[in-house]
Amino acid sequence: MEFPVLIETLRIALEHNTAHLLRAQLEDVHPADYAAALTEFPTAQLWTLLTVLPRAEQAEVFGYLPAEVQVELAITISRRKLAPIIRQMSADERADLFNRLTAEQRDTLLPALAQAEREDLLRLSAHEEGTAGAIMTSDYAILPPELTVREAIEVLRLEAPDKETIYSSYVVDQARQLIGVVSLRELILAPANMRVEALMNHDPIYAAVDLPQEEVAALIAKYDLLALPIVNAERQMVGIVTHDDAMDVAAAEATEDFHKTATIGKLESSVKQASIGLLYRKRVFWLVILVFGNIFSGAGIAYFEETIASYLALLFFLPLLIASSGNAGAQSGTLMVRALATGDVKLKDWGWLLGKECGVAALLGLTMSAAVVGLGLWRGGPDIAVVVAITMMLVVLVGSLIGLSLPFLLSRLKLDPATASGPLITSIADVAGVVLYFSIATWYLGL
Amino acid sequence: MEFPVLIETLRIALEHNTAHLLRAQLEDVHPADYAAALTEFPTAQLWTLLTVLPRAEQAEVFGYLPAEVQVELAITISRRKLAPIIRQMSADERADLFNRLTAEQRDTLLPALAQAEREDLLRLSAHEEGTAGAIMTSDYAILPPELTVREAIEVLRLEAPDKETIYSSYVVDQARQLIGVVSLRELILAPANMRVEALMNHDPIYAAVDLPQEEVAALIAKYDLLALPIVNAERQMVGIVTHDDAMDVAAAEATEDFHKTATIGKLESSVKQASIGLLYRKRVFWLVILVFGNIFSGAGIAYFEETIASYLALLFFLPLLIASSGNAGAQSGTLMVRALATGDVKLKDWGWLLGKECGVAALLGLTMSAAVVGLGLWRGGPDIAVVVAITMMLVVLVGSLIGLSLPFLLSRLKLDPATASGPLITSIADVAGVVLYFSIATWYLGL
Numbered sequence: 001m002e003f004p005v006l007i008e009t010l011r012i013a014l015e016h017n018t019a020h021l022l023r024a025q026l027e028d029v030h031p032a033d034y035a036a037a038l039t040e041f042p043t044a045q046l047w048t049l050l051t052v053l054p055r056a057e058q059a060e061v062f063g064y065l066p067a068e069v070q071v072e073l074a075i076t077i078s079r080r081k082l083a084p085i086i087r088q089m090s091a092d093e094r095a096d097l098f099n100r101l102t103a104e105q106r107d108t109l110l111p112a113l114a115q116a117e118r119e120d121l122l123r124l125s126a127h128e129e130g131t132a133g134a135i136m137t138s139d140y141a142i143l144p145p146e147l148t149v150r151e152a153i154e155v156l157r158l159e160a161p162d163k164e165t166i167y168s169s170y171v172v173d174q175a176r177q178l179i180g181v182v183s184l185r186e187l188i189l190a191p192a193n194m195r196v197e198a199l200m201n202h203d204p205i206y207a208a209v210d211l212p213q214e215e216v217a218a219l220i221a222k223y224d225l226l227a228l229p230i231v232n233a234e235r236q237m238v239g240i241v242t243h244d245d246a247m248d249v250a251a252a253e254a255t256e257d258f259h260k261t262a263t264i265g266k267l268e269s270s271v272k273q274a275s276i277g278l279l280y281r282k283r284v285f286w287l288v289i290l291v292f293g294n295i296f297s298g299a300g301i302a303y304f305e306e307t308i309a310s311y312l313a314l315l316f317f318l319p320l321l322i323a324s325s326g327n328a329g330a331q332s333g334t335l336m337v338r339a340l341a342t343g344d345v346k347l348k349d350w351g352w353l354l355g356k357e358c359g360v361a362a363l364l365g366l367t368m369s370a371a372v373v374g375l376g377l378w379r380g381g382p383d384i385a386v387v388v389a390i391t392m393m394l395v396v397l398v399g400s401l402i403g404l405s406l407p408f409l410l411s412r413l414k415l416d417p418a419t420a421s422g423p424l425i426t427s428i429a430d431v432a433g434v435v436l437y438f439s440i441a442t443w444y445l446g447l
Numbered sequence: 448m449e450f451p452v453l454i455e456t457l458r459i460a461l462e463h464n465t466a467h468l469l470r471a472q473l474e475d476v477h478p479a480d481y482a483a484a485l486t487e488f489p490t491a492q493l494w495t496l497l498t499v500l501p502r503a504e505q506a507e508v509f510g511y512l513p514a515e516v517q518v519e520l521a522i523t524i525s526r527r528k529l530a531p532i533i534r535q536m537s538a539d540e541r542a543d544l545f546n547r548l549t550a551e552q553r554d555t556l557l558p559a560l561a562q563a564e565r566e567d568l569l570r571l572s573a574h575e576e577g578t579a580g581a582i583m584t585s586d587y588a589i590l591p592p593e594l595t596v597r598e599a600i601e602v603l604r605l606e607a608p609d610k611e612t613i614y615s616s617y618v619v620d621q622a623r624q625l626i627g628v629v630s631l632r633e634l635i636l637a638p639a640n641m642r643v644e645a646l647m648n649h650d651p652i653y654a655a656v657d658l659p660q661e662e663v664a665a666l667i668a669k670y671d672l673l674a675l676p677i678v679n680a681e682r683q684m685v686g687i688v689t690h691d692d693a694m695d696v697a698a699a700e701a702t703e704d705f706h707k708t709a710t711i712g713k714l715e716s717s718v719k720q721a722s723i724g725l726l727y728r729k730r731v732f733w734l735v736i737l738v739f740g741n742i743f744s745g746a747g748i749a750y751f752e753e754t755i756a757s758y759l760a761l762l763f764f765l766p767l768l769i770a771s772s773g774n775a776g777a778q779s780g781t782l783m784v785r786a787l788a789t790g791d792v793k794l795k796d797w798g799w800l801l802g803k804e805c806g807v808a809a810l811l812g813l814t815m816s817a818a819v820v821g822l823g824l825w826r827g828g829p830d831i832a833v834v835v836a837i838t839m840m841l842v843v844l845v846g847s848l849i850g851l852s853l854p855f856l857l858s859r860l861k862l863d864p865a866t867a868s869g870p871l872i873t874s875i876a877d878v879a880g881v882v883l884y885f886s887i888a889t890w891y892l893g894l
Binding site for chain 1: 474608613632636649669671691704708717731733742749756762763764765767769773777789792818873
């Protein structure tokens with residue numbers, strides 16, 4: 001059903017009090033679309049339209065609702081009505097919702113859950129944010145190694161409704177340690193009497209529960225996995241992270257790095273939803289820091305006041321020289337920040353990449369010198385043209401090398417290389433640009 | 448097996464001529480790891496180690512080899528030896544390899560394939576780069592609607608070895624039009640005599656073959672799909688794009704946008720592999736363009752030469768004022784570029800986001816003014832302090848509004864909003880900064 005048609009259908013059903021008749025019409029609507037359509041309605045109507053669905057689908061649609069709407073419903077709808085949905089939600093989505101509630105709201109909700117669900121919820125929500133534990137789910141399929149393929153498929157058939165995926169099953173020993181993985185595809189192709197133990201892969205890819213979530217996503221991408229098993233320090237299976245969550249994590253990490261390249265702090269909410277106060281707080285820190293960085297450029301200019309007073313024409317070239325230095329630095333810095341984030345480049349590659357960058361930057365510098373030498377002749381005469389050309393060559397080189405090296409330096413200091421943002425590199429390159437320019441001018445013009 | 452252990456094992460086997468005995472040891476090594484280990488060896492040894500594996504796995508490992516290595520093998524290994532691997536490769540990986548070969552190399556390889564494979568290959572590789580067609584595979588499972596669940600599972604069991612996935616099956620009518628989708632999970636849970644038609648989802652999510660690949664990836668992420676069916680203009684099924692390819696596309700698109708934020712052109716290869724010449728070509732264009740953009744800032748300074756000559760102290764504040772304008776602009780620009788790319792923000796949101804940005808920028812401007820007023824008093828006295836404070840307030844506001852608006856403007860003109868890079872915004876904001884600063888100074892200082 002097309003999205004506007006869906007919303008209109010829902011609106012009409014509400015008006016005519018026929019929401020209870022919707023079920024058959026909605027059967028093939030994707031839960032993500034239904035959730036998106038629901039957000040067009042106020043909370044009370046949203047709740048009416050949500051509860052029209054069969055119970056299992058209610059939980060699925062609820063999981064696709066924006067976090068704020070989930071919290072809004074968790075607060076306004078009575079615990080008795082909401083509990084069945086919360087119970088049906090996938091374990092990781094339930095833990096996410098739980099983490100967004102206040103302590104008081106949590107205490108209201110918890111008694112609505114069965115003991116086992118409560119313990120699972122508390123266990124899942126206890127993991128540190130940003131780790132595998134915080135994004136994993138406990139709804140995974142486990143098989144004992146001694147089952148036959150026929151028995152294993154029967155187990156999966158029975159458990160399927162409660163599991164996030166049955167396409168990958170995890171084989172654990174009696175100590176719940178992960179000893180293998182087997183796919184439903186392999187099970188379906190194998191002889192019915194074969195043992196799971198003989199069929200499974202004995203060396204599965206897995207991750208520790210405290211691994212940063214971006215590395216979890218990278219493992220899933222590298223090995224093209226449907227799900228990655230997560231183990232604790234004893235190699236006991238504690239959860240899985242699925243491919244769709246990995247994709248969300250990768251997108252969120254990319255957004256965070258994007259924002260960092262422009263000195264914006266980590267935004268938990270979307271830009272659209274963020275308040276003026278929140279955006280202000282995420283942006284002001286580096287803007288102010290960089291002002292003080294730029295004082296050095298100002299001091300550089302002040303130091304060469306005499307040179308400038310004698311040759312005011314030099315000022316004409318100041319913006320383009322320091323901007324070129326900063327722009328070249330932003331280029332090489334951004335290349336390295338992204339390459340370090342994707343794993344294309346490692347810390348140990350710095351040396352030879354610096355060598356390569358010298359080559360690239362020298363070519364860029366020569367081109368840029370050629371581009372400005374005519375301008376120098378026209379606006380300042382032959383002497384200033386020489387000064388501008390030499391300076392351009394040097395500032396592009398210096399800016400590029402600073403830009404290339406800063407992400408490695410930050411990484412070496414165990415800081416996030418993405419902090420080597422364009423504005424930070426530009427500020428550093430600016431100082432170098434000012435000092436180089438006026439030093440060369442003072443020397444060449446014999447002042 | 449740990450990665451260094453794996454490489455050492457392979458090295459020893461080569462030395463002792465026991466590579467043919469490796470097979471049992473390698474059974475549980477992931478093909479991605481085996482491929483990565485192979486790249487440590489020269490082509491001839493690589494080929495020996497590759498052909499130790501069973502045929503089906505050879506093709507899988509070959510698919511994980513870097514594109515350059517695949518091409519190298521395709522050129523150096525005889526057609527007769529290589530053909531069995533090429534035949535076993537998944538259709539989309541085969542088409543990718545084919546697209547990397549020269550016309551002559553293609554002509555050598557094509558006769559090694561059967562007629563059907565040849566036609567499939569030519570069809571797949573004909574799609575325009577960057578579209579759904581260019582990343583889809585033709586190895587998908589199809590079911591006729593009239594089959595029973597039992598029959599359907601039997602069909603999938605038989606076809607599984609040749610299909611990219613059997614977890615999603617596509618139901619097509621006699622004209623090959625897509626009429627439904629059914630998951631293996633649903634098939635396994637359903638009664639054996641139920642018809643596929645009754646079980647399937649009649650309103651599947653699908654994409655057109657010419658949809659840009661980033662939108663394909665976005666659909667897969669939004670609906671948490673394992674695979675997305677791709678249809679032609681007649682709604683006939685022509686391929687699927689799988690979740691792992693979607694993840695690769697999303698990462699590649701993010702990298703491309705990252706590079707654009709720093710005015711770097713689209714790099715086909717990794718930064719590590721890119722030659723000096725290639726990096727130079729991808730970086731020089733915008734660097735030179737921006738030089739000419741900065742001439743306006745230079746001209747602005749030249750225009751106000753008298754003001755500057757009278758108050759040389761003004762120059763001290765020039766870098767920090769224009770940098771702050773550019774930095775604030777880079778922040779709001781980057782926020783919008785990313786939000787437009789992820790779909791968080793749409794073109795129609797510009798108006799009210801501009802309103803919100805006025806609020807954020809005013810707060811930022813006030814803070815920045817407060818941060819520099821003391822510096823103004825100290826370095827320039829009360830008059831210059833007032834000029835600097837007023838200018839700071841205004842340039843942060845103007846820079847932010849330029850940064851916010853430029854991505855929308857580019858998007859409106861059907862250009863990629865990511866072209867609104869930090870350096871471009873900075874260059875524009877610089878001009879505004881220079882003119883505002885010296886205009887206010889000229890006016891306030893009564894020159």
